Amino acid sequence: MQHEPIMTQARTALVTGTTGQDGSYLVELLLAKGYCVVGTSRVPLGMQGLEQAVKWDGMDQETIDRVLADYRPDECYNLAAYASGAGMYDDPVAMGEINGLMVSRILESIRTQSPGTRFMQASSSEVFGIPAESPQDESSIRQPRSPYGAAKLYADTMVKVYRERYGLFACSAILYNHESPRRGLGFVTRKVTRGAAAIKLGLAGELALGNLDAQRDWGYAGDYVEAMWLMLQEKTPDDYVVATGILHTVRELCECAFDHVGLDYRHHVRIDHSAFRPAESIPLVGNAGKAALQMGWQPTVDFKSMIEMMVDHDLAQLRHANMTTGVLQ
Amino acid sequence: MKTALITGVTGQDGAYLAELLLQKGYEVHGIKRRASLFNTSRIDHLYRDPHENGVRFFLHHGDVTDSSNLTRIIQQTSPDEIYNLAAQSHVAVSFEEPEYTADANALGTLRVLEAMRILGLQDKTRFYQASTSELYGLVQGSPQNEKTPFHPRSPYAVAKMYAYWITVNYREAYGIYACNGILFNHESPVRGENFVTRKITRGLARIKLGLQDCLYLGNLDALRDWGHAKDYVEMQWLMLQQDVAEDYVIATGIQHSVREFVSMAAEQLGLGLRWEGSELEEKGYDSAGRCIVRVDPRYFRPAEVNSLLGDPTKAREQLGWKPRISFEQLVREMVESDLAHAERDELVTRHGYYANKYNE
Numbered sequence: 288m289q290h291e292p293i294m295t296q297a298r299t300a301l302v303t304g305t306t307g308q309d310g311s312y313l314v315e316l317l318l319a320k321g322y323c324v325v326g327t328s329r330v331p332l333g334m335q336g337l338e339q340a341v342k343w344d345g346m347d348q349e350t351i352d353r354v355l356a357d358y359r360p361d362e363c364y365n366l367a368a369y370a371s372g373a374g375m376y377d378d379p380v381a382m383g384e385i386n387g388l389m390v391s392r393i394l395e396s397i398r399t400q401s402p403g404t405r406f407m408q409a410s411s412s413e414v415f416g417i418p419a420e421s422p423q424d425e426s427s428i429r430q431p432r433s434p435y436g437a438a439k440l441y442a443d444t445m446v447k448v449y450r451e452r453y454g455l456f457a458c459s460a461i462l463y464n465h466e467s468p469r470r471g472l473g474f475v476t477r478k479v480t481r482g483a484a485a486i487k488l489g490l491a492g493e494l495a496l497g498n499l500d501a502q503r504d505w506g507y508a509g510d511y512v513e514a515m516w517l518m519l520q521e522k523t524p525d526d527y528v529v530a531t532g533i534l535h536t537v538r539e540l541c542e543c544a545f546d547h548v549g550l551d552y553r554h555h556v557r558i559d560h561s562a563f564r565p566a567e568s569i570p571l572v573g574n575a576g577k578a579a580l581q582m583g584w585q586p587t588v589d590f591k592s593m594i595e596m597m598v599d600h601d602l603a604q605l606r607h608a609n610m611t612t613g614v615l616q
Numbered sequence: 617m618k619t620a621l622i623t624g625v626t627g628q629d630g631a632y633l634a635e636l637l638l639q640k641g642y643e644v645h646g647i648k649r650r651a652s653l654f655n656t657s658r659i660d661h662l663y664r665d666p667h668e669n670g671v672r673f674f675l676h677h678g679d680v681t682d683s684s685n686l687t688r689i690i691q692q693t694s695p696d697e698i699y700n701l702a703a704q705s706h707v708a709v710s711f712e713e714p715e716y717t718a719d720a721n722a723l724g725t726l727r728v729l730e731a732m733r734i735l736g737l738q739d740k741t742r743f744y745q746a747s748t749s750e751l752y753g754l755v756q757g758s759p760q761n762e763k764t765p766f767h768p769r770s771p772y773a774v775a776k777m778y779a780y781w782i783t784v785n786y787r788e789a790y791g792i793y794a795c796n797g798i799l800f801n802h803e804s805p806v807r808g809e810n811f812v813t814r815k816i817t818r819g820l821a822r823i824k825l826g827l828q829d830c831l832y833l834g835n836l837d838a839l840r841d842w843g844h845a846k847d848y849v850e851m852q853w854l855m856l857q858q859d860v861a862e863d864y865v866i867a868t869g870i871q872h873s874v875r876e877f878v879s880m881a882a883e884q885l886g887l888g889l890r891w892e893g894s895e896l897e898e899k900g901y902d903s904a905g906r907c908i909v910r911v912d913p914r915y916f917r918p919a920e921v922n923s924l925l926g927d928p929t930k931a932r933e934q935l936g937w938k939p940r941i942s943f944e945q946l947v948r949e950m951v952e953s954d955l956a957h958a959e960r961d962e963l964v965t966r967h968g969y970y971a972n973k974y975n976e
Binding site: 348376379380383384387388391392395416428429430431432433434436437438440441444445448451452 | 683711714715718719722723726727730765766768769770771774775777778781782784785788789918919
């Protein structure tokens, strides 16, 4: 398949994983900045505003080569990945293929087809696994403890190898948890904001959660895609931790979400012992000092505002669904 | 009788390990890849006609890039121990074949572990992963032990790092008895011909007999901790006989440069080697004044790993393991073997028959 050439003076960005939370924020950001955005997908894309949607098979070097050769994008953002969480032991080989080897394939395509393309790999705090120190920064020891973390570490180490060996402008963003109203419903933040909204509307009675004392460094996805873009505007390629540096417990998350709808979480949250995981002895929390110093990056949306934004969104969505269908959720 | 399965049985370590396990009374199954040329020369001495009685060594066609093949072989053999030695083992080649290297070295390891889990063998079968000192790459401390942070610098090493962590992960998540042996360089007369030690002993032996004029090498200053493969497979077996699965560095704790290796091999061949010049112009001359060793920058490794030195304290203290074969003995064994090969080649060539040259 030959791709239509893009006749434009605008900068071109290739984004994988456009259907995910980060992909949607990043595409909006790039379009607002006047980029011509090419999105890749395993399935046909219906997203508004994309100049081009190309078919992409992360397992196949040839299709990746073709996309890079045809578009020669100025920037490439790799957000496509299987998510971490409960499902990651279901098919760890496929996770290794996509979260790990696909990144090698993209780097190899950039090297051979379009060496001027700047590359941003969405890495993860999971590469630290059981952290040796807290907070973690770019130089902290990696000891991943999951198929997800091992694949992400493979990928961001290959990014380093290609940067060192071939001089590619390739970087990894070591992203800590980042949330938004577009976060998937399986993630704890969204589970809580959705739960608070549903209980408020009388659509649910209670919310079952695991360990309320578990701590996370939660930021806002809109801020994190800004950091990704900034990384590719630097003079030299480098890896950056992207985090807020602030820990909150699941309990604080519940307090914040239920307060916002005028409820007391203690009356509505039940502990589900089957979902209980012991808290980490050394918490995962990032030090984004380098991103602040080098790129002037700062989070703009604090924890409370983000959770309230998510609750408001869930309230509106549930009300709307209830109005149009009469069926709850 | 215990049963063992070895992936990569046709390689250097596979051959020594199969021999060791057969001596210990194991039934040994090996997985070999189908190739258009015979690839079993290292294990031919172990092979017996399956029509004989009491045969305990069996070969299966397979590949660590093929999940269903692995699952079937593991199911059929139901081994007590699996030694995962299969890999694309050459660092420089990994820059040319990064995808295949990762498929075999990284995902291949995961496929074996997954097959064990799917077959419900997590309590029965013990797993050994051939890990590597290349994980240390740009070394973050010297000597390197089990706690030294990794800093891999090649697609080979990055893939092996994935395999290391996935092995740790399966040990912790599923309680599988799974260990990494972090092996420093280990050599022998059956080391692959395109690894530097074998290239040296083979090249100098052929020069000695007039079959070759000059040996071209890369970085003569590279420092390595070289042991003998025979000692190292003993340690691989020991690691699976413990109460608790742990990871171990396997090394001699002694470092030599490539130049020292060349000098020792040349001395044993009586070539009277002397060095002159420096850097790219460094040359080795024999007693007749012929230039027999030169530097060729094409063999400089991208993202060079300059110095590796292992600290085998944990292996010694916890498992009582010590390498038995010295550096000098290792070089001597390799030189004698390659000299015999060269003599054979010289002999058949002199009598008008063809001898394989095996140039790369």
